[in-house]
Amino acid sequence: MSVTANIIDDEKTTSIITIPEGKICDYIDGKFRNDTPEEYVRQNIEKRLVNELKYSRERIKVEYGIKVGSRRPRADIVIFPDGVESFSQENVKLIIECKKETVEPTNKKDGVEQLKSYMSACPNCEWGMWTNGKYKEVLRKVINEKGQIEFIDYNDIPSADGSVEDIDRPKRVSLRNAVEDNLLFVFKTCHNHIYANDGMQKQPAFFELLKVIFCKIEDERNIPNPLEFYVTSSERSNPDGQLTVKKRISKIFERVKRRHNKIFEHNDEIGLSPRSLAYIVSELQSYSLLNTHIDIKGKAYEELVGANLRGDRGEFFTPRNVMHMTVEMLSPKSTEKILDPACGTGGFLVIAMNNVIKELEKQMEAVFGKPRPKWNHDEYRMFQDKISDVASSNFFGFDINPDLVKATKMNMVMNNDGSGNIFRINSLLPPHEWSSDIKEKLSDILGISRSAIRNSKSIALFDVIVTNPPFGSKIPIKDPAILEQYDLGHIWEKNNGYWVKTSRLQSSVPPEQLFIERCMQFLKDGGRMGIVLPDAILGSPGLGYIRQWIIKHAKIIASIDLHVDTFQPRNGTQTSVLVLQKKSQQEIDFEEKSRKMADYNIFMAMAERIGHDKRGNTLFKRDKYGNELLVPEENNVLAIGEIADGTKTVKTISKTKIRDDQTPLIADVFKIWKQQEGITW
Template identity: 70%
Template sequence: MADTKVIVIPEGKICDYVDGKFRNDTPEEYVRQTIEKRLVNEHKYSPKQISIEYTLQLGSRKPRADIVIFNKDCSEKTQENVKLIIECKKEAVEARNAKEGVEQLKSYMSACPNCEWGMWTNGKQKEVYRKFKNDKGQIDFMDYNDIPSADGSLDDINRPKRTSLKNAYDDNLLFVFKTCHNHIHVNDGLQKQPAFFELLKVIFCKIEDERNIPNPLEFYTTSEERSNPDGQLTVKKRISKIFERVKKKHGKIFDSNDEIKLAPRSLAYIVSELQKYSLLNTNIDIKGKAYEEIVGANLRGDRGEFFTPRNVMKMVVEMINPKMEERILDSSCGTGGFLVTAMTHVIGDLEIAFAEQICSPRKDWDNDSIRTFNDRISEMASNYYFGFDINPDLVKATKMNMVMNNDGSGNILQTNSLLPPHEWTDEFRTKLAEALGIDKSEMRNYKTIGYFDVIVTNPPFGSKIPVKDKNILEQFELAHIWENNKKTRVWTMTDRLQSSVPPEILFIERCTQFLTEGGRMGIVLPDSILGSPGLGYIREWLIKNHRIIGSVDLHVDTFQPRNGTQTSVLFLQKKTQEQKDAEEKSGTMADYNIFMAMVEKVGHDKRGNPTFKRDKEGNEILVPDTNSILLDGETEESAVVSHEQKKKVEDDQTPDVPAIFADWKKQEGLSW
């Protein structure tokens, strides 16, 4: 690999992805940079073909087009050789805007005699046009699904083949999801939440169609279909057939009488936006970020639900290191991020084992091998992955997240998991017992629910949502009043219950009850539990019942911009009854080391804006983007030299912690 070259970015500037020039960091520029990355990494245009802020001659005016693309074999970048023009606007500018809307784009295209294609976008909506001469010899414009890729193939625009599907890059999938959701919200008159679920139905159809190997893809709309009512109805009929298969396959998610409620026009638009991508093969981090961000924006409730950032989930899962045949639970699963991350971690091990078994690396697997591997993932999900949440909409969203990312919805169930087990609904108890392979009568009370080997969770927390129900409180030692002997500094539990308890305190004990002996958990908790003098009884209870493996102190901005609570991740391993009895008999507790770390940088600030590494003078730095997709005939070395795509370096310490923890764990003799 070529030597890494670090470049400093002046304050308030960004480095253009194509030409490397510094430009003002504005909302409009964000849209343009997103499009530039898509042109290079998805459409495979060489940066040498692309000009940014290209000056056009329109009579006496000389406006600058945001992005201009020339033919690959073009020797001179003259106005006559312009092939494609793209105009990028900030979100506030509408397509019908008289001065900056699509008419501006059409005037630019008309001034370039050989310009056939144009695109206008504001990040929320996108319009694509193909220029042609009508029967009267006048310039006219036809709506199209998308601009052609560098190879110029139009067939793939209208009906993509499996081999032509593109993996989404960087934020482009989030960009597309937001565009589609906004289109439904505005054009179908649906509120945000119903609009979100309609979008998910269409996403499921897309995934089902991709999985329907070896049949040709049916999830598509041609440009002609999209632009007329009869064609839009044809698209709706085609997608509805796919949705019938989806309902049969995912009966736990969709009712048999469910249907896609979108207007044919909206459905055709959304299909045109999604059809070019492979949702199966796109990087899981890119899919997860896009999905969880749009879920969080539409389903966030008022029960202390502050969804965990992906980088923190990844850190926790890598440290807790779940294995292939361990039962894994998130007792407050939210959008399902922890479960997806845990399953992705284990799928890596499963893939290695499967490749060894069939003596073939994944890139060489045939369709039968892929199907067999996906069946094993589904089997693993149904046997070993569990998620509970009180919010039925989040339960549905989690199931969808699991299917979209890992081909298995697991056992995602709706319940208030703090209730006494005998008060859980019969439906919940039946489904859970069936998945655990036990009789539901065995789950009698809080002492008989220890079935999970690993728990990763971020419980709802806050004084605004206290638990006051006596039936719930009496299950928990931590719901009792504890007294502190000031001489011995020992806490003693009394028979009296507290009148109300914050939910995160109860979730600590409930998660411990859910664990098998020797089971381990990573749990996000407010720092008050770990440091407040009045909560010393919780720490004493934790030490009595667990080996405290580690504590990672998170930066105060971790859950911003929505929550500024200072939090930590606590890693615990449940003691066996034998260990507790031995310690009680001897009057002493085992002596051991505890892993401690502080994460001072989490990759974003208190407003939620990303933060990047800076040099000693405080300027942001750039390094070559080795993750950009190589063009035909390129190597990593030639790509760095030829078009010099660069990226900022996220200022995030969470990826560093698991490796340090793994070394410490070896020294301590911890085998997991």
């Protein structure tokens, strides 16, 4: 058996700038600034101003000095209107103050009152926003009948075209795709608001927020009808208006329950107070949750889930870059049955589904004879129906945690509009102990007889498995009824250098060891899987019988050694991704009879850089002197007022840091290697 190890990290970049230690390069003016929590908030806001709200960089100034009485403090961000030539204080139109999370809006020195003083000092400043990343306040300055300044609360600042109407009731064409961590800010803000104002614990608050998110998605799907998920600024600020909003959103929730009756009960209601509901709607209404990029939604959602639903069963959710790499290597197809038997929040399934959606999109573009942006409403609806069909027939997720099962269903809907088949199952149990209801549903979906799911030998039902099972000695499997299903649940003894299974059961087995065999049982002959495993399985002398078992039952396609910090800051276990292809029983019998195993190459790689450190902080590529690198980045943003038919884009050039992450490179090199080896999937 020969082994290949062929990963070369291409360090060639078009970098033109290096960033000194402890500094960041400002998104607007390119100046180096100290890398602080306040700066993190400001940089996300700056990217939102340009990429979401379409403000021109040339009209935005950072650290702008404002004369307030005898003082001259610096406002974090100011924006000047189009048409003015002088960037003087009297021409300032909008002021934004950004603070770190620990600064409260009521803070006497750095809170909202500071923003009001700046706005008052600028005679033509109409808008202001104060934010600390988890709380936002937007003010519009008006002069009342007595000639006095008043500040009116608004949902949001206007976009560059100045449309105040869209702030209160967005149109479909004005919905924005979130950028960077701004959606994460919104989710955190909403959850914290519910937690603080409705007296709910974190977990119930999380599920109430998800009800509202589902209403937002349902409203976006309701093409071509006008959007109903909105709250005007005046409604948000008075009790009668808040009740009107609750009635409006509750009607949408009735449609949600009918569409997603596997997630919500028919008697479920939105349990938020009208005040909180109006606030959350105001925070979400300007975004398109269906069209925002999967990774931005995924990061925001999974961080929120992790903060509120993380259990004590070894549930350490897989980093998105590792999930992307693994799914890219497995390359699932729209016609294949795909399973994650320990689905957690559903990250693997969401990414696999989005890969399949790309395949479906190419197929539909060929059928319609035009690219997706030029599809009409009927064509887009046909595409959505196809996605739903594939999700409902080919995507499966199992998890023992009922809250994570619900979270996975919601994640699937939010990210690709299809909840799939997500069931609460202890995947390691004997199949005859699964509930009759679940077995009945599985048999209907898979097109098999209801008596077919009997034992561990009758569940080879899936083409692709991608998973990160719970692992650790703290959650061992001790039940003999479970252990007896598995070769790896038995005691093995070494005889003349070869491991032999005995008839005696082990007293306890870490779950990840049994998951290897259960995943193989789930696979059809020739099926493939990607599984995250602790390195002890691949290297510990005492676990040699597991490696022998794997080699007997599967062809080892790839082994990717992950960096020790991959699961940090929560878990420091050294792990690898193993890609396996199941052998048929005929192949196994032939190799045993001939006492000769087929010779083949194995793709092996080490991810020496994973994109973050042990504290979870993002790491970026550096030059030979240790300075972070910046490269030009071209952004294509939808021009203001343009619609899907005849899309027009405006190109903006910015400079961005390069995440020091080798996982995309590993997936790319694997694809080339796979072709060279004649592997056809």
